[in-house]
Each structure stands twice: as C-alpha cells, then as structure tokens.
Amino acid sequence: MSLPNVKLYHKAAVLASLLPIHQNKPPPQWVSIEQQWLQSQDIQTTLWTLPHLRANITKALPATLTTLKIWDDTRKLLCSCHPTPLSTPIKTLIHTIPDFNFRIWNRCGVFYIYSLLEKGELASFDYLKTAYTLPNTAYYSYLQLRSWWKTQIPHPIPQITTILTHFEKSIIADTPAVKPISTIYKLLLPQQGIKSLTCVRSWEKDLNQTLPEQTWLAAANATRGLTFCASHLETTRKNFYRWYMVPTRLATMDPQLSSTCWHCKQEAGTFLHIWWKCIKLQPYWKEVISLIHQHTSITIPNSPKALLLLMWDTEYPKPIKYLLLHILVAAQNLIAKNWLSPTNATMRELIRHLSQIGKFESNISRIPPNKSWRHEVWENWELKHPT
Numbered sequence: 266m267s268l269p270n271v272k273l274y275h276k277a278a279v280l281a282s283l284l285p286i287h288q289n290k291p292p293p294q295w296v297s298i299e300q301q302w303l304q305s306q307d308i309q310t311t312l313w314t315l316p317h318l319r320a321n322i323t324k325a326l327p328a329t330l331t332t333l334k335i336w337d338d339t340r341k342l343l344c345s346c347h348p349t350p351l352s353t354p355i356k357t358l359i360h361t362i363p364d365f366n367f368r369i370w371n372r373c374g375v376f377y378i379y380s381l382l383e384k385g386e387l388a389s390f391d392y393l394k395t396a397y398t399l400p401n402t403a404y405y406s407y408l409q410l411r412s413w414w415k416t417q418i419p420h421p422i423p424q425i426t427t428i429l430t431h432f433e434k435s436i437i438a439d440t441p442a443v444k445p446i447s448t449i450y451k452l453l454l455p456q457q458g459i460k461s462l463t464c465v466r467s468w469e470k471d472l473n474q475t476l477p478e479q480t481w482l483a484a485a486n487a488t489r490g491l492t493f494c495a496s497h498l499e500t501t502r503k504n505f506y507r508w509y510m511v512p513t514r515l516a517t518m519d520p521q522l523s524s525t526c527w528h529c530k531q532e533a534g535t536f537l538h539i540w541w542k543c544i545k546l547q548p549y550w551k552e553v554i555s556l557i558h559q560h561t562s563i564t565i566p567n568s569p570k571a572l573l574l575l576m577w578d579t580e581y582p583k584p585i586k587y588l589l590l591h592i593l594v595a596a597q598n599l600i601a602k603n604w605l606s607p608t609n610a611t612m613r614e615l616i617r618h619l620s621q622i623g624k625f626e627s628n629i630s631r632i633p634p635n636k637s638w639r640h641e642v643w644e645n646w647e648l649k650h651p652t
C-alpha cells in the first residue's frame with residue numbers, strides 16, 4: 266500500500282507556505298506578524314542566510330522557529346546547488362557582501378542569483394547591462410558579486426537547464442505554484458532507484474561527475490545477455506557494486522593493515538587506484554585499448570568510466586559492441602585473477618582467455634534456440650588468433 270508519509274507531508278505543507286513570500290506581490294498577512302518578532306532582519310533574508318550567519322532570532326515566534334528548522338533540515342533536498350542555491354534572492358546577500366547595493370539590481374528586474382548566469386558562469390557586466398538595462402553605477406556591486414561568486418558558486422555549473430529543482434522553479438517563476446505541497450513532498454521523499462545506491466554515489470565521487478539515472482541503469486545492464494557463463498561476468502558485476510576489499514577499505518576495518526596500494530606501494534590503495542589509476546596498471550589498460558583498436562578500429566578512452574563501468578558515448582553496431590564488452594569483461598577478470606601479483610597479465614594471456622570464452626560462446630550460439638550471429642564474431646577472432 267502506498268500510504269503517504271504524514272511527517273514529510275506536514276513538512277511539505279510548512280515549506281509550501283514559504284513560496285508566497287517570494288512572489289512579487291504583497292506578502293500574506295502572517296508575514297507581517299512574524300516579521301515584527303524577527304526585529305530588524307527581513308524574513309526572506311533570514312530564510313536564505315545560513316544558520317550560523319543569521320542575526321539573533323531567539324525572539325522569533327515558535328511558528329517561525331519551526332519553519333526555519335524544517336527549512337534548514339531540508340534545504341539540501343529542495344535546492345540543487347550548494348552552499349548557495351541559485352534560487353537565492355539577491356537581496357539576501359547583504360549579510361555576506363558588506364555594503365552590497367541589491368536595490369539597483371532589483372529595480373532592473375534581477376531578483377535571483379539564477380538571473381546572473383550565462384552558460385553556467387557568472388555573466389559579464391556588459392551582458393547583464395544589455396539584458397536588464399542596468400545603469401553603469403551597478404558596476405561596483407557587480408565587482409562585489411564577482412568576488413563573492415568565486416567562493417560560493419561551483420565552477421562552472423553543469424547542465425544549467427536542469428539544475429533548478431521544481432521548488433526553486435516555483436520560487437523564481439513569480440506565479441503561484443501548481444500543487445506546491447505535492448511538489449515539495451516528492452522532493453522530500455527518500456531517493457529511490459539506482460541513484461540512491463551507495464556504490465553509485467561512490468562512483469560519482471570518484472569520477473567527479475554526476476550522471477543521469479538512465480546512464481547508470483544502462484551501465485548496470487550493460488552485460489545483460491552477453492554470455493551464458495555467469496562466472497565470466499562476476500568481476501564486472503562486483504566492480505559495479507564496488508564489492509572488492511581494497512587496501513583503504515581494509516585499513517579502516519583493521520588499523521594494523523596498510524592502506525597503501527599492493528602494486529606500486531606508493532599511493533593509497535583506493536578502489537579507483539587499484540582498478541585503474543595505479544601506475545603499475547596503466548600499461549595494461551593501454552595494451553587492452555590497443556587490442557580493442559586492432560579488432561574493432563575503435564579507440565575507447567582510457568577512463569574508468571569507459572573501461573570499468575562500460576559507459577561509452579557512442580552506440581556501436583551489435584557485433585562490435587559484443588566483442589568490446591567481452592574484451593573489457595575479460596580484461597577485468599584478469600586483473601582480479603592477478604589481484605596480489607606484482608605483475609599484470611600479459612596480452613597473450615588475455616587473448617588466450619578470450620579464445621576460451623569464444624569457443625564456449627561460439628558453440629552455444631550455434632545451438633537452437635540460441636542460434637545467433639555471435640559465432641561469426643568468434644570465427645573472426647579465431648582467424649586472428651588461431652589456437
């Protein structure tokens with residue numbers, strides 16, 4: 266049964282009440298009542314200022330304090346860019362930029378940080394001047410904004426068209442949001458699906474890149490139907506889920522163990538290092554890339570994304586993709602096989618391993634109902650590498 270989470274729904278209802286104060290019209294009556302108790306600080310500014318930078322709010326009404334607590338606890342889920350969301354109103358910067366003249370910007374229709382963007386970066390003053398008919402006198406505050414921007418906004422902002430959450434879009438839109446409580450409720454719900462997996466979060470951290478759910482789903486299913494031999498796929502599956510106990514992980518479990526890489530004995534043996542980055546392993550990956558090129562005329566990038574997660578930017582014809590996957594899966598297998606060995610597997614070993622797999626796959630693909638084009642791939646392989 267899909268029962269709503271009442272606690273989250275209550276939070277969503279409280280947060281939805283914050284939307285009207287951002288719209289460019291007279292605020293609801295409760296705002297003036299709560300404002301009196303906040304003393305000098307404007308309610309919108311209080312909201313968007315980080316808790317440790319806020320003015321004293323001890324005299325605020327209990328309703329205000331509850332709203333602020335819910336907002337502070339959920340802000341990261343509601344907004345997508347941190348520490349300063351792009352939906353932050355410009356006027357709230359007066360607490361972080363001394364003597365900042367926000368009025369000059371508001372008068373010209375620039376109300377949110379989002380309006381200052383061009384291609385994921387802070388727009389030039391000339392661009393903003395033309396876009397919003399800003400006066401030349403705004404240049405000093407633009408310089409103040411520019412120096413503040415360098416420390417507060419990630420550089421550059423990726424995927425600018427999708428960076429705002431629905432909550433932020435409702436704030437910026439200046440029109441009443443449609444079903445605001447439901448929109449916020451969905452953002453507050455715990456993340457589900459592949460993006461919520463710890464291994465995906467760790468991979469994204471290693472790749473220094475956030476990838477869409479679809480890309481991860483494709484990677485998780487990249488080897489589906491590749492072979493009848495489940496053990497052949499074991500290493501690749503374990504790699505995706507980061508199952509392997511690498512030195513840094515073992516050292517956190519037992520402090521007496523070294524966290525240094527087993528192969529180079531120089532750097533920390535992180536998952537990425539052990540599987541790709543290690544200076545001792547790089548020649549192996551280069552040879553694998555060269556082998557792939559010999560057989561498919563494709564040069565795949567020397568990156569963990571392409572080699573370990575089997576994510577490529579191009580869609581290849583089926584037989585090429587099939588062989589490419591087999592080579593990479595086999596290459597990963599041999600790394601696991603030589604896990605503690607000081608040397609890498611040679612290309613001769615990799616070819617022999619692939620030839621054995623080829624024989625098995627080739628035989629299977631000739632038998633009805635599994636009959637397919639796959640044996641032709643292995644016949645070509647056999648011609649190049651006769652056994």
Ligand SMILES: [Zn+2]
Nearest residue numbers: 526529543544
């Ligand atoms: Zn190493």
